[in-house]
Amino acid sequence: MRRLLPAPWLSLALFAGWMLLTRSFSPGQALLGAAAAVAIPALLASLRPRPAPLKRPGVLLRLVLRVGRDVVRSGLRVALGVLRARHQPPRGAFVTVPLDLRDEHALAALAMITSVIPGSIWSELAADRSRLLIHVFDLDDEAAFIAHYKADYEQPLKEIFE
Structure with missing residues (x-):
């Protein structure tokens, strides 16, 4: 699951942003939004910084x-x-x-x-x-x-x- 969605919150935000920007909740737009939400974080995973340590x-x-x-x-x-x-x-x-x-x-x-x-x-x-x-x-x-x-x-x- 982690390989498919390396950043689940980012994927969710991308999908929601796609749906809001297109102003259409058709199945085709949902499919395109889902594809972008899965592909973009996977392609850009190597550019993401390491998680920040939060100590206090x-x-x-x-x-x-x-x-x-x-x-x-x-x-x-x-x-x-x-x-x-x-x-x-x-x-x-x-x-x-x-x-x-x-x-x-x-x-x-x-x-x-x-x-x-x-x-x-x-x-x-x-x-x-x-x-x-x-x-x-x-x-x-x-x-x-x-x-x-x-x-x-x-x-x-x-x-x-x-």
């Missing part, structure tokens, strides 16, 4: 809640910064954050977190994965930003994945 689900839950809180707070800060930009322009800056993370799953999660938080953009990862360049929309204190980033995002990801 409680830390993951706290991280998700923290990121949600920071998305709301940063969204409000960016909105206020845009509204007052005429009188007080934002102090955008590039910040180099030293990294302790090495796991590719943790780095991918860190990239997603950085990208989803308004006012921050993941710009570059050093080839040796030791430094990360981030652009920050409005930066007051670089050292405080680095400390916050490492403590609130990097450290929990390190606990979860490494």
